[in-house]
Amino acid sequence: MYATRPSRASRTPLPWTQPGLDGLADRSHRPHAHPAQTSPEVEAAICELRRGHPRWGQRRLQFELGRLGCPGPVPSLSTIYRVLVRHGLIDPVRRRRRREDYRRWERDRPMELWQLDIVGGITLASGAELKVVTGVDDHSRFCVIATVVRRATGRAVCLAFAEALQRFGVPEEVLTDNGKQFTGRFSRPRPAEVMFERICRENGIVARNTKPRTPTTTGKVERFHQILQRELLDDVEVWPDLEAVQTAVDAFRTEYNTNRPHQSLDMAFPADRFTTRPTDGQLPLRLPPALTTAVPVPAPRPAPTAESQDPPALPAPLVLSANGVDPVNLAVEITRTVPASGNLAVCGQQFWLGPARAGLVIGLWADTTVVHLLLDGVRLKTLPSRLTPAHLRQLLADGGRHAGPPPVTAGQLKPGAPVEVDRLVNAIGLVSLAGRQHPIGYHLAGRRVTIRLDRGVLHLLDTDRTLLRSLPNPLTPAEQARIRDARPAGPPPTPATQPLRVERRVSSRGVLVIASQKIHVGIGHAGQTLTVEAADTTFRVHDGDQLLTEVPRTTTKQIARFKVRKPEPPRQHTGHAR
Incomplete structure (x- = not known):
């Protein structure tokens, strides 16, 4: 049977059927219901996730609804966006236009x-x-x-x-x-x-x-x-x-x-x-020694005993300035690694250590007046400090610690003990020691060397502590005590592994002279410039890569000249015409 249509009297009157001006009022054409309308349960789930995670957008919310279980069909991105706007959870903004000059790229596999x-x-x-x-x-x-x-x-x-x-x-x-x-x-x-x-x-x-x-x-x-x-x-x-x-x-x-x-x-x-790369057939990982070697930690000081003569050194007590805030004698100890350039910077102050010390861990003892640089407990140099109390507090916050007594300074070196100092050889082979210039060799011009003074001998050392040359010590004990940046000497140097190479010009009679010793090489080489390798017991004369002769070394004098002299200009003969 068909359902009977309700009578006109029982129907709800529509607005436009009402008499008067009410029947002419504007009305919405939106349907009262829609079969694809988002259910209240889904809207509640969207709002709950958004309130719990305010940074999630519609794509993340759609993903989480699908993963956690949505009470209905998972809505589209535009539906989630409209739900968030309708409930005031986001502010609708106009989408920015994508830049066309950006090119997206991605590698094809992991670990590439x-x-x-x-x-x-x-x-x-x-x-x-x-x-x-x-x-x-x-x-x-x-x-x-x-x-x-x-x-x-x-x-x-x-x-x-x-x-x-x-x-x-x-x-x-x-x-x-x-x-x-x-x-x-x-x-x-x-x-x-x-x-x-x-x-x-x-x-x-x-x-x-x-x-x-x-x-x-x-x-x-x-x-x-x-x-x-x-x-x-x-x-x-x-x-x-x-x-x-x-x-x-x-x-x-x-x-x-x-x-x-x-x-x-x-x-x-x-x-x-993501997948890791298989290690089968791969070479072992190679790391620099500066990374594999741990930073040296100073050994703890032993507890004082009844037999000990000197009490353990303790940091000096802090003395505050007139403002009651800044300490007067605040000192800090820190460690820093020398960069590849060899120029170490600490709070804006730079310390030159040279590329040869790149990667080494240097200790710094610093206060507002002086900075000491130490390597393995041995002082390298001492410089005036440009650090303020604010800088020192910053160093303490960056891993520094309150310093103890300052390290040994130049004035506290033991009289007569061997000392070392680093110097840069100038363009004519001179170095500055105790206020005077001293010649050490033109062939070392521009190199940074370590000078070791041990009684009456002056040793020139390379950066790897290889002996370059030995000379008489030109300083008196009083002058040696006044050397700037001096430090206690390290172990004695090792002899040079490579012989010293010098140049000599052969005379018109086929003879060259080195350290007052004459060597005959033949008149066929007259006027040529040859290279002489000066070893401990022999002299080897080379013409390029060809060995000409090897003679025993009979002289005990030091080699004072390493390059050939410039040829003298020809003399101008002036005479009266007859």
Whole structure:
């Protein structure tokens, strides 16, 4: 049977059927119901997820509704957006137009390219600022490096990089910006290889650098910085210590790699796309000795005993200035690694140590008046300090410690004890000692040498402590005590492994003279310039690569001339015409 139609009297009167002006009022044409309308349960689930995670957008909400179980059909992105706008959970904004000059690129497989960078903005309660060394795999977006460091030095960056290489394997390429921790191509006065580039070269990694001022080239690691800053670092204004920051960063890194979908990966997890490189058939990882050798820690002082003569040295008590805040005698001990340039900078003050000491760990004893530089407990040099009390407090916050008594200075050297000093030989082979210039050899011009004074002998040492030359000591004990930057001498030098090479011109009779000893080489070589190798017992004369003769060394004199003299200009004969 068909249902009977209700009578006209029982129907609800429609607006336009009402008499008068009410029947002419504007009305909406929206239907009272729609079969595809989002159910209230789905809208409640969307709003609940959004309120619990205010940073999630419609794509993440759609993914989580599908993963956690939606009470109905999973809505589209536009539906989720309209629900959020309708409930006031987001403010509708006009979409920005995508730039056409950006070109998106991605490597085809994991471990093909890593992007590395450094991010800051972490403040400790002590006032120090920390940095985070980061690295992201280009294909999978897997975070391979997230190490918190006090100072983003080249050594700290290389330690974090080496740890990632040992854990995940060696990538084919790395991409970084042009920071001095990653490249030395902009070093002054000339380009130099930094430790990071050395690690890449010795392990077969292609080190690539972006063009200057193009951060979009390393956009994947920059995007990781944005996520790290927004979802972790911005939530805490001041952190208690470095260990707390590292613990929080490690937890965020695990969440980022395993439980956070990425829109650029079609909502896949980085851990699902990342695989380490197999180690079968691979060469062992090669690291510089500066990374494999731990920083030396000073041994603890023994407890005083009844038999001990001198009490243990303790830091001097702090004496405050008139304002009651700044200490007068605040001294700090810190350790720093010499960069590849050899120019160590601490709070704006620079200390020249030379490229030969690059990678060494140097100890600094500093106050507001003087700075002592020490290597393995031996003082290298002492310089006036340009550090303020604020700088010293900053060094304490960056890992320094209150210093004890100052190290031995030049005025406290034992009389008559051997001393050493570093000097740069000038263009004519002279060095400055005790206010006077002393000749040590024209062939050493421009080189930095170590001068060791031991009683009546002056030894010239190379950077590896190889004996270059021995001369009589031209200084008296009183003058030796006044040498600037002198330090207690190290072990005696080792003899040179290479013989000394000098040049001599053969006379018209086929003879050359070296250290007052005559050597006959033949009249056929008259006028030629030959090379003489001066060993301990022999003289070997070479014409280029050809050995002409070898004679025993009978002289005991020192070689004073190393280059041939310039030929004398021909004399002008003036005479009266007859």
